[in-house]
Amino acid sequence: MIVVTGASGQLGKLVIQFLLEKIPASGIIAAVRNPEKSKDLAELGVQVRQADYNDPASLTTAFKGAEKILLISSNEIGQRAAQHSAVIAAAKQAEVKVIAYTSVLKADTSPLALAGEHLETEQALKASGLPFVILRNGWYTENYTASIPAALAHNAFIGSAGDGKIASAARKDYAAAAATVLLNPVISGTIYELAGDETYTLAEFVNEVAKQSGKAVSYVNLSQDEFAAALEGAGLPKPFAALLADSDVGVSKGALFDDSHQLSKLIGHSTQSYSDSIKIALQG
Numbered sequence: 001m002i003v004v005t006g007a008s009g010q011l012g013k014l015v016i017q018f019l020l021e022k023i024p025a026s027g028i029i030a031a032v033r034n035p036e037k038s039k040d041l042a043e044l045g046v047q048v049r050q051a052d053y054n055d056p057a058s059l060t061t062a063f064k065g066a067e068k069i070l071l072i073s074s075n076e077i078g079q080r081a082a083q084h085s086a087v088i089a090a091a092k093q094a095e096v097k098v099i100a101y102t103s104v105l106k107a108d109t110s111p112l113a114l115a116g117e118h119l120e121t122e123q124a125l126k127a128s129g130l131p132f133v134i135l136r137n138g139w140y141t142e143n144y145t146a147s148i149p150a151a152l153a154h155n156a157f158i159g160s161a162g163d164g165k166i167a168s169a170a171r172k173d174y175a176a177a178a179a180t181v182l183l184n185p186v187i188s189g190t191i192y193e194l195a196g197d198e199t200y201t202l203a204e205f206v207n208e209v210a211k212q213s214g215k216a217v218s219y220v221n222l223s224q225d226e227f228a229a230a231l232e233g234a235g236l237p238k239p240f241a242a243l244l245a246d247s248d249v250g251v252s253k254g255a256l257f258d259d260s261h262q263l264s265k266l267i268g269h270s271t272q273s274y275s276d277s278i279k280i281a282l283q284g
């Protein structure tokens with residue numbers, strides 16, 4: 001039995017799809033906060049169980065009979081260390097053979113403010129005594145392709161990433177990596193630094209958007225404060241806008257650079273190019 005937490009999210013759904021290519025649906029448990037909203041997962045034949053990171057009892061019930069667990073990090077920033085600790089405690093009670101966790105690239109040295117909660121979770125995993133694997137995921141290319149429509153509308157793609165080199169990968173490549181780890185024997189304590197095969201700066205990314213769309217759009221680099229204010233002006237809550245601006249400044253310092261190619265080695269093929277991700281996004 002393989003349990004995927006956060007299975008209703010974008011990454012979780014992709015992991016379930018990859019698992020279904022290799023094992024029967026009866027061996028997969030989709031752990032979701034709200035089963036009512038996950039009818040699509042139930043239709044795939046997998047078991048859908050209720051599991052709220054804020055409700056330890058629900059986690060204990062959801063993990064009954066679990067052999068392996070993929071803990072997909074929560075998106076509730078600021079609450080994640082406690083939420084993930086609750087998942088690890090329930091996994092321990094269930095005596096799982098392995099727990100894999102989606103962390104962030106180079107969590108132990110990353111300048112990103114958001115790395116703190118990931119590092120706390122990694123430490124909790126190590127302290128748990130459970131066999132574990134850490135999937136330190138770099139940025140999803142979709143983080144940037146999502147901004148293409150707004151950039152085309154304003155002829156400008158804004159950020160604070162400077163000339164920082166980014167080795168992002170498509171969400172589906174990280175999902176394939178997680179599924180591969182869940183489906184194969186693991187060495188406890190393995191830490192994967194997962195990132196795309198190619199690197200680009202945001203200016204290069206935006207030039208490719210201009211080339212493929214045939215529209216005038218360029219990258220405009222802002223200071224951290226200006227970028228945070230612009231994101232807030234676009235409707236993002238202040239703390240989230242501040243975190244994103246901090247992340248972009250981290251990018252300028254190389255926080256998302258990686259050339260280890262561990263992701264493509266793990267999944268057995270090259271990662272999707274950023275140019276292909278842009279093409280897919282422009283096709284809508």
Ligand SMILES: NC(=O)c1ccc[n+]([C@@H]2O[C@H](COP(=O)([O-])OP(=O)(O)OC[C@H]3O[C@@H](n4cnc5c(N)ncnc54)[C@H](OP(=O)(O)O)[C@@H]3O)[C@@H](O)[C@H]2O)c1
Binds near residue numbers: 011054075138139143
């Ligand atoms: N590498 C990157 O570039 C990047 C970018 C963004 C996020 N992330 C991290 O990677 C994770 C997965 O990415 P994603 O794209 O799949 O994010 P997503 O689509 O936002 O999915 C987040 C998942 O977390 C679940 N969740 C949130 N709070 C929960 C709770 N209290 N109990 C149970 N489940 C809870 C959500 O459940 P509901 O469906 O019920 O809301 C959802 O299934 C994110 O949560 C975040 O930690 C990484």
